[in-house]
Amino acid sequence: MNKVVHIILAILLPPIAVFLKSGAGKDLLINIVLCFFFWVPAILHAIWLITKD
Structure with a gap:
């Protein structure tokens, strides 16, 4: 259940989730830089970090 909450947070606010x-x-730092350029790569980066374990 905690992972689901993190994924929802990653979609809404990727740096907070990271x-x-x-x-x-x-x-x-990588995620914040991605947020400045495009939102979608930041979301993908956050979801990747959350689900890689």
């Missing part, structure tokens, strides 16, 4: 999953680090 922060909750990975903390403040390179993954968060």
Whole structure:
């Protein structure tokens, strides 16, 4: 159930979802940069991080 909530959050606010999953680090920085250019790659990056485990 927690993974479903993270995926919904990744669709709405990708950097928040990445922060909750990975903390403040390179993954968060990558996601923030992706958000500045396009929203869809940031969503895909966040979903990939959440589901890769």
